[in-house]
Amino acid sequence: MQSTTISATLAFLALATPGLAEVTVLGWPGGPEETALRAATEAYNAREGLADADRVELLFTSRDGFYDKLAADLAAGTTAFDAHQIATYSIGRYAPFMTPVDLGPAAATTFGESVLATQQFDGKQFGVPTDLSLHFLYYRSDLIDALLADADAAARYTEIAQEHLGEALTPKAPDEWTWRDWAATALYFTKAVNPDSPTRYGAVLQMKNLLFNIMVFQSLPRAYGGDWTDEAGKVTVDSEAYRTGLDLYKMLYDAGATPPDSTGYEFAEANAAYASGQVATMVQWNAAAAELTDPEKAPTVAAVTATIAPPSGPEGRFTHVHSLGLGLNAAAENKEGAQRFLQWLATPEAMAIYARAGGAPGLTGAALEAVVGERPDLAPLGEYASQYGYVMRGGTSANALAIYQLQAAEFTGYWAGTESLDQALADTTKGMTELLAGK
């Protein structure tokens, strides 16, 4: 009896202990990334001949304040996980607590160099890019088609453009839109500007004081040649490019082309506004595409929603791009095992499993062809990232997140009318100069 009890206890402990030598991975919780990572991990753990020390166990915390908690954990030298979530804009912040990773030769053929670069800092690879985030311009194809087919509507459009933008623009197909064409279209489809508009608002801008909203905004100044710094490292946000972008947003907000409480909007609120059918266009993260084109989730607009890369400017067409990925904790207890898992994740085989389970990797070549039949949305993702993707100078620096936060506070202040454009840009320049100097 006693020996049975001891054996049962030992067996229980063996099953209950999560394997001391296992690889522990802290993932990005609560979205398609979690589902995809779980599927890939399951496949990895099911591989024949996998050593016990290489089995992967996933950990997830709450998404709210995830990066803040991660910063505190890493700074404290945690050994609770061997590999963890990182993002392009936070690599510089976490790099001192991470070990660069060798993804092997397969990585370049799976992702392509431009996508791999989104997980690099100081010329070193810090992570495997599992999910790509960039921006689409979402628009109502039914409304645009009707506008293009109606001469009277086109005349009214031109009048509105002349009145608000000082230029007699004519309606164009969305793939020819500049930011000014987009603005004119947004004004035309705004009830406050054009009482005959079929929608209440022509656009929905995300203007909450939140760093991610500035990522959405900054493709506009970028199309006018804007950058955070010049080559010498001098901050250059007080430029015509940023002034043009900020003014265009402000003009649309003041004209009522976006809901008046857009100053409190982020991803979810903007999607809800667009899905209501009362908004004609929206620049939004690619992650919204699945929801807005699903007839069950967005019955009013799913069938008539089209996507394209954001509008162009004098310097070209651009989309902010960043990736989520997984990198190595410098204090990891099983660094070798974690390294092997990350190398496997960078193979076409792993990424096919990941993509089929709902992830959004930026794939290229044969890796893309293997899954594009089931995930057609991944094709423009890779295409836009390579053709229009950019990262601002300093966009992966240690204080990149703080810079976005600073811009969010200052720019939203200008849009909401609590501070002048000159003051907002002067404060941003001063703050960015200090942050880029590491103060």
Added chain:
Amino acid sequence: MIAPKTRENRLLATPLVLYLLLLLGFPTVLNVFYSLSEVSFETLRTPRLSGFGNFTAVLSDPAFWRAVWFSLRFGVLTATVEVALGLFLAVFLSPLLQARPWLLALLTLPIMIAPAMMGLMYRLALHEFVGPLPYYLFEWFGNSPAFLSPGWVFWTVCVIEILQWTPFALLLFHLAYSSIPADVREAARMDGARGWRTFRRVELPMLMPTLALAAVIRLIDGIRVFDNIYVLVGAGPGGSTTSLPIYIYTAFFRGGSLGPALAASVLFAIAAFAGLFLALRAADRRAGA
């Protein structure tokens, strides 16, 4: 020579003192130390003492003073309305609550909701396209205020706070009002006092300690507001809804300015301590008078 009783008391109090020292004392000392240091996430274990630079930086930051002003305005306004409304409801509903005490449980339900959840709930309820309130306003009047727009947001967050925490004041006042001895009211009636006069001259003075307590608790809670506002509108456009705790949080985590953030928290703690000290001293004097 220490009396055996005193020794015993000290012995019994030791675990509590150690517990407080560990859980409050250590973080406080560390906080003060970091606030006097040049420190970042990278140098948490090797901070460099730098004097009062962080304090100077905070005190010369206009955003800090805007946050102080927001917190004070928010705290004073919400505490005043909550206390006034709670007192009015406690007196007005007293006969009903005496007859049906279960109603009190219903009325105090809002205080059981986590403030962050409250923020999330109103984020949905006030959204122009999915929120029930704007929906019905559009249906009935053809338009709706944009509750979270710059012109409205301060009043919106105040109303949300007041709706959630007035029941707390009501609960305190109801208990205090019910515990006024019946013979005191009877004596006032015998002396010819009625209605408003009884309330003004007899009941209100007896409620004053509760009133002061409710006001202080709600003022402190209002000044340190964080979760519901942060979930609802973040720091607000241009930082317009940045309370002191939100200022500290964003400076620490988002801005990576650990030293200045902790200096702000030390200043906040000193101001709170001074305020409490003065309030308690005033209460003591009043009680002694």
